[in-house]
Amino acid sequence: MSDPQPQFTSTELKEWQQRLEEADRHNILCHCRACDHEWVASKPEPCVCGSKSVEHIACWQFPDG
Numbered sequence: 001m002s003d004p005q006p007q008f009t010s011t012e013l014k015e016w017q018q019r020l021e022e023a024d025r026h027n028i029l030c031h032c033r034a035c036d037h038e039w040v041a042s043k044p045e046p047c048v049c050g051s052k053s054v055e056h057i058a059c060w061q062f063p064d065g
C-alpha cells in the first residue's frame with residue numbers, strides 16, 4: 001500500500017494542474033525520473049535526455065485536488 005507520490009506545495013500543485021490542463025489536450029503527461037524534465041505527449045515516449053525511466057500520467061488517472 002505504499003504510495004510514491006511526491007509531496008507538493010500549493011504553488012507547485014497549481015503549476016501541476018496547469019500542466020495537466022495542457023496535458024489534457026495531448027492526453028499524457030510525461031515526467032522523466034532521470035533529469036526531472038516534464039512534457040506532454042499524445043503517447044508514452046522516452047525523454048529527450050535518452051532516459052526511458054519516464055513516468056506517463058494520463059490526465060484522467062490523476063486524482064483531483
Ligand SMILES: [Zn+2]
Pocket residue numbers: 032033034035036037047048049050051
Ligand atoms: Zn530526462
